Amino acid sequence: MIFSLVPFRLTLFSIVLVAGRIVIDPNLGQDSVFEFPNQVQLDQAQFVAGQAIETKSLLRDWGDIKGYEYTYQQDNQAFKVKIHYLPESDGDIASYRSAYGIDSQKAVVKSQQQQGQTGFYDRFEHEQTAYLSSCINPRGSSTVTHAQFFANRNTYDLKLDRAIPVILGTEDLRDSRCLWVTISAPIANQSVDAVHQQLVAVWQEIYAWWLPRFPKR
Template sequence: MYWKQTRIKFLALIFGTGMLVLGKTIFFPNADKPIINTFVFPEEVPLAQWQPSVASPIKSLVEENPNLVTEKHYRYVKNNLSLDIEMRYLQNLYNADVGGYIQQYFAITSPAVMRQQKGVGYYGVGIDKYKAYLSSCINPRGNSTFTHTQFRENRYFKDITFDRIMPLLQGKEALLDKRCLWVHLSIPLRKSSPEAAYQVLEQVWFSWYRWWQPRFPKP
């Protein structure tokens, strides 16, 4: 019975989406053009128990990824432990696979281990030489994602809502909001175990996510 109801709801969603797309195509033929939104990262972001520090320039990926709009590097220190947080704002994504980004842009060959936190979402943790890292994609709606499948499901089930119908039909917003704040955190391993380092990163990530999610760039 449960699966039958779920199937009916899914088919209704697909039908409604199809009708919406058809109407938008007929009455607003230019509404599907990529939407490029400017955004400036704040100079400082509060992070409890951590002190801001001077951040060195990060490797810029703007020229390598046409969907990357802007990027920012934050550095914090606590008890002589340095924490680096790289933020990248991407738009019009057709592939939001964070694991693939890690391998492509950071040359990290060992696969990350995907984890999930209730109320936050999915993220991946791993080791890169002498550093532990955590990486994830903050979505405009829905929880954070690590794979493209998770990102796509968020778009279909979170973006298509009644309160967005008019902005969609007027071409002010895209039907599927394919934007992402890619977050990559890292700390040196030193003498700690990988799991101990992951716990430090997770505590930071949960706090970081809760600060950024309601402040996701406006469309």
């Protein structure tokens, strides 16, 4: 009899907690509006400009996706960093390329790479431009495929230390958000490999800056 009361007490406790939070915070369960910073400084490149961008919906049930484009200069090489905050994602980065007018049939895809603790990133070329693209996850390493993204979710979303935030409604049980990052640079007077090496170096800085600043719910 005593043991049968345990689930009931836990449920009642959860209801009381949530009710208390709603009284204190009537916006509970509503995502806060994320504002991109006007600029992000990098150690190895000079910030040139930044502007808000809006990309057409990637999925039929989404609205337009808000993002920001940062332009940098490194020696004689200019490159752009586009970042979109996806409130819901399936993690399949390759399927998002069309949002930038990139024809996947014409893109020359390099092998998928893994860089230390950052995780996975994808490299490809299209119309004399080199690209590096990845998804920064709210927890865990970066991913580029559907399988990697959901493996990350299964590993990090279901940990016990998230139980209270989930019960309180400050976090979702399954957090499918993503910061979709695409870094690009023209292939001009340098070799393709040299340009990609620069993109990888920039990616490491971008990842290190954004991971601890991932948008809060």
